[in-house]
Amino acid sequence: MPSAPPAAAAPRVRRRELQKEQTRLVLALAAFDLATEHGLANVRIPQIAAAVGVSPRTVNNYFPSKEAAIVWPATLRAVGLADSLAGRPAEEPLADAIVAAVAGQAGNSEIAGLPPGWLEEFRALVAAEPALHGEYLKAAAAAEPALADAIARRAGIPAGQLESQVLAAAAIAAERAAVLHWARTMAPRSSLADTVRTAVAMAVRCLAGPGSTLA
Numbered sequence: 001m002p003s004a005p006p007a008a009a010a011p012r013v014r015r016r017e018l019q020k021e022q023t024r025l026v027l028a029l030a031a032f033d034l035a036t037e038h039g040l041a042n043v044r045i046p047q048i049a050a051a052v053g054v055s056p057r058t059v060n061n062y063f064p065s066k067e068a069a070i071v072w073p074a075t076l077r078a079v080g081l082a083d084s085l086a087g088r089p090a091e092e093p094l095a096d097a098i099v100a101a102v103a104g105q106a107g108n109s110e111i112a113g114l115p116p117g118w119l120e121e122f123r124a125l126v127a128a129e130p131a132l133h134g135e136y137l138k139a140a141a142a143a144e145p146a147l148a149d150a151i152a153r154r155a156g157i158p159a160g161q162l163e164s165q166v167l168a169a170a171a172i173a174a175e176r177a178a179v180l181h182w183a184r185t186m187a188p189r190s191s192l193a194d195t196v197r198t199a200v201a202m203a204v205r206c207l208a209g210p211g212s213t214l215a
Helices: 009-038 045-052 056-062 066-086 094-107 118-128 130-141 144-155 162-184 192-208
Strands: none
Touching: 009 045, 009 056, 009 066, 009 118, 045 056, 045 066, 066 094, 066 118, 066 130, 066 144, 094 144, 094 162, 094 192, 118 130, 118 162, 130 162, 144 162, 162 192
């Protein structure tokens, strides 16, 4: 009969995964810094590797492209968005809670684990570099499943229902459009949080307002 794996195996696996995530973050931030300083078109995978002290093959093992590396840290906000919705007052209408949760995230200029000011610089870089928009779409979409589950829990319906998924997709799409619009608009302009609040309200209040199956 085979013996059970040692109890230390699980902590070792966990430690190895944490080390991989730390390496992924270091590579992503190096790619971002290079793109900010030199422009996206002038950044190559070997430059990212040299900045971190690893081989280009290591960079390619973590990311399929420099664009994917630059945008990856933005996916770290997905859990925070769902948690923000879950923390809204129970008596608040669903549409209002979604608007407040998403706008609140937009008004927060920091993401835990990232350097101060990274999010503002990232938004400016995405607005200036159309080549990043595809990966930005993927990063935004990464928040949808968690937000859809949070919407379902708040509405008291089973997870995976079409209604909650459509509502989450609409909120995320509206936020993305608002961020790009805000970044491209010259001053004077509304705050980013206010722009996002307006856009998300336009998208979700017709889906989750009075008379909706989710209201």
